[in-house]
Amino acid sequence: MTARTSLTVVLAAGEGTRMRSSLPKVLHPVAGQALLAHVLNAAASGEGSQLAVVIGPDHEAVAAEARRVRPDAQTFVQRERLGTAHAVLAAREAIAGGADDLLVAFGDTPLISAETFARLRAPLRDGAALAVLxxxxxxxxxxxxxxxxxxRLVAIREQADASPEERKITLCNAGVMAFDGRKALAIIERIGNANAKGEYYLTDAVGIVRELGLEAVVIETSEDEVRGINTKAQLAEAEAVMQARLRKQALEAGVTxxxxxxxxxAADTKFGKDVTIEPFVVIGPGVSIDDGAVIHSFSHIVEAKVGKKVSVGPYARLRPGTSLGDGARIGNFVETKAAVLEAGVKVNHLSYVGDAHVGANSNLGAGTITCNYDGFLKHKTLIGEGAFVGTNSSLVAPVTIGKGAYIGSGSVITKxxxxxxxxxxxxxxxxxEGGAARYRAAKLKEKAAKGK
Structure with missing residues (x-):
C-alpha cells in the first residue's frame, strides 16, 4: 500500500498586539523555544510530508525561524487579514499540490503534540472529509x-450565535482541523464572508462539508494541549504547563x-542516567547532561555539554559553547563561556574561563580570569594538561600555558x-616600618582640620 502524503499548514501571521511586544507573537519562547518551533516540531516530517507556514508581511524573522527549525518549510505571506480561511488560502499553491491529507494548525499553540496531529488525521483514512479537534x-x-x-459533527456554533441549549455544550472548538486533501481546496474556496466582520472563517467548512453530503467528525484532546497564546499571562500559563510536563518526563527517565x-x-534538554539536579537550577536551550552528573543549587546552564560525573555549582553559570569533560568540577561563582574543559579539570571558586581550552586534570585556583576581550576582539587561552594556575591570576589572551606548567598566585601572565x-x-x-601608624595619624589630623 502506498503511504499517504500530508501537508501541514501552520498559520503564523498574527501580530500579537495583546502581547504588547515588538516581537512577533509566535517568536515568544516557552521552555526555551519559540511558540512556532514547538508546533513545527510536532508537525509531520519525513518522506511524503510537506510543511507550509503562513506569515504576515515584513515578518522575515518568523520565516527565518521556520526555516531554522524545519529547513523543508515553505513560507507564504498573508498580506491582508481577512480571517482564518483566507489565511489558509495564502498557501493555495501548496494545497493545490494534492496531498492526501491537509492539516491546519496554529503557530501559537506550543503544547500540542505530534500524537494529537496523527490522531486528527486518522479519520481521513476511513473516509471523513473533515476532522476537527x-x-x-x-x-x-x-x-x-x-x-x-x-x-457526527454538524456545526461549530460561536458563542454569540448559540442557542441557550447549545451554550450548555462544553465540547469546544480548538481550531485545528484536518481535511481530505483531495477535497480541501474546493471546500475552503466555498467559504464566504457574509458575517458582521466580513471575514472568511475556517469554521464554516463544517457546514460546507455537510452541504456536500460529506462526513465531519470530532477528535478530542485535553484543554491544556490546545492553549492558544494571546497575552503574556497566557504565555506564563503555557510555560507552567510545559515545565510540569518536562519535569514529569525527566523524573520518569530517572533524573533525580x-x-x-x-x-x-528547556524543551530540548538531554539527560543521561543517574543525573541529580538540586533545587533552583535553570537549564536553558541546547544543554546535555551526561551520566552521574550533579548540578548543584542556583546554577544556570545554556547551550553547554556536561560530561559524566561532572559537578557544577552551586551558583555556577555555564554559558554557550561550554563543554565539560568527564569528572570536571565547576564550583561556586564560576562562569564559563566558549570554553572546553577536558576530563578532571577543577575550577572550584570565583573564576571566569572564556574562549579557552583547558587540558585534562588542570587546576585553576580561585579568582583565575582568562582576559579574553581587548575591547575589540576575543582571543583564546590555551592551558595544557596538568597545569596549575594559582589563586588570583589573570591570563591575558592570546596566551598559552604549557603542559604541567605552574603559575604562581597573583600573576598577570601576558607571555x-x-x-x-x-x-x-x-x-x-x-x-x-611604622608606616601604617604614620598614615593613620596624618589622616586623623586632616579629618579634624575639616571639622568632621
Whole structure:
C-alpha cells in the first residue's frame, strides 16, 4: 500500500498586539523555544510530508525561524487579514499540490503534540472529509461549541450565535482541523464572508462539508494541549504547563529532581542516567547532561555539554559553547563561556574561563580570569594538561600555558609559558616600618582640620 502524503499548514501571521511586544507573537519562547518551533516540531516530517507556514508581511524573522527549525518549510505571506480561511488560502499553491491529507494548525499553540496531529488525521483514512479537534472546556464561555449528532459533527456554533441549549455544550472548538486533501481546496474556496466582520472563517467548512453530503467528525484532546497564546499571562500559563510536563518526563527517565517545582528546563534538554539536579537550577536551550552528573543549587546552564560525573555549582553559570569533560568540577561563582574543559579539570571558586581550552586534570585556583576581550576582539587561552594556575591570576589572551606548567598566585601572565615551566609575575613587595601608624595619624589630623 502506498503511504499517504500530508501537508501541514501552520498559520503564523498574527501580530500579537495583546502581547504588547515588538516581537512577533509566535517568536515568544516557552521552555526555551519559540511558540512556532514547538508546533513545527510536532508537525509531520519525513518522506511524503510537506510543511507550509503562513506569515504576515515584513515578518522575515518568523520565516527565518521556520526555516531554522524545519529547513523543508515553505513560507507564504498573508498580506491582508481577512480571517482564518483566507489565511489558509495564502498557501493555495501548496494545497493545490494534492496531498492526501491537509492539516491546519496554529503557530501559537506550543503544547500540542505530534500524537494529537496523527490522531486528527486518522479519520481521513476511513473516509471523513473533515476532522476537527475539540476539547472539554472547564469554562466554555467565549469558545465555539461543537454540535454533534449521532457521532457526527454538524456545526461549530460561536458563542454569540448559540442557542441557550447549545451554550450548555462544553465540547469546544480548538481550531485545528484536518481535511481530505483531495477535497480541501474546493471546500475552503466555498467559504464566504457574509458575517458582521466580513471575514472568511475556517469554521464554516463544517457546514460546507455537510452541504456536500460529506462526513465531519470530532477528535478530542485535553484543554491544556490546545492553549492558544494571546497575552503574556497566557504565555506564563503555557510555560507552567510545559515545565510540569518536562519535569514529569525527566523524573520518569530517572533524573533525580530534589525539588522539581524549583527547576526550570528547556524543551530540548538531554539527560543521561543517574543525573541529580538540586533545587533552583535553570537549564536553558541546547544543554546535555551526561551520566552521574550533579548540578548543584542556583546554577544556570545554556547551550553547554556536561560530561559524566561532572559537578557544577552551586551558583555556577555555564554559558554557550561550554563543554565539560568527564569528572570536571565547576564550583561556586564560576562562569564559563566558549570554553572546553577536558576530563578532571577543577575550577572550584570565583573564576571566569572564556574562549579557552583547558587540558585534562588542570587546576585553576580561585579568582583565575582568562582576559579574553581587548575591547575589540576575543582571543583564546590555551592551558595544557596538568597545569596549575594559582589563586588570583589573570591570563591575558592570546596566551598559552604549557603542559604541567605552574603559575604562581597573583600573576598577570601576558607571555606564553612552556611545558613544565614556572611563571610568577609580581611587583616587589616593600615594607615600611611604622608606616601604617604614620598614615593613620596624618589622616586623623586632616579629618579634624575639616571639622568632621
Amino acid at each position: 475539540g476539547f472539554q472546556a472547564a469554562d466554555p464561555t467565549g469558545y465555539g461549541r461543537l454540535v454533534v449528532e449521532n457521532g 529532581l530534589i525539588a522539581p517545582d524549583t527547576v526550570h528546563l 606564553d609559558v612552556p611545558d613544565d615551566a614556572m611563571s610568577i609575575e609580581r611587583s616587589e613587595q616593600s615594607i615600611r
